């Protein structure tokens with residue numbers, strides 16, 4: 001259980017770092033600068049391909065088990081499962097927006113800003129709910145057998161950005177993450 005919870009939390013910390021980087025890029029707009037669209041695309045590519053496809057399946061198992069053990073959290077669990085779908089769609093929308101820009105389609109700037117803001121709000125709210133309400137309850141009520149089922153739902157393969165086998169396309173993004181981590185006053189929690 002401790003390992004599964006630690007990994008679960010560590011992935012949330014990584015996602016939160018990427019959301020902060022995404023917000024930093026959008027803030028460039030307001031300062032009259034041009035955001036790094038390639039970096040934003042890499043963040044979204046990772047979130048769509050790793051967070052949505054690797055992080056969410058074991059969560060889905062954990063939530064189903066949790067609702068069985070504690071029917072009082074059923075409503076909360078239903079909302080989180082719906083949010084997994086909403087987050088995937090909001091991420092795809094943002095990725096499409098970035099693709100249009102890279103193909104020089106004259107998309108209004110406000111469209112990208114709104115898509116990014118929507119994504120940030122949904123994702124941060126989702127992470128906060130999982131960390132504050134659902135994970136502590138799961139730690140209390142899930143059994144060893146439940147945690148084994150959660151671990152078995154993790155798809156094979158390593159994390160392509162934070163793992164040992166980093167994908168080449170993530171080199172620049174990885175450097176940005178390290179830059180923020182080494183900045184004075186950075187809080188890693």
Ligand SMILES: [Fe+2]
Nearest residue numbers: 059084126130
């Ligand atoms: Fe989730």
Ligand SMILES: [Fe+2]
Nearest residue numbers: 012055059130
């Ligand atoms: Fe999560």
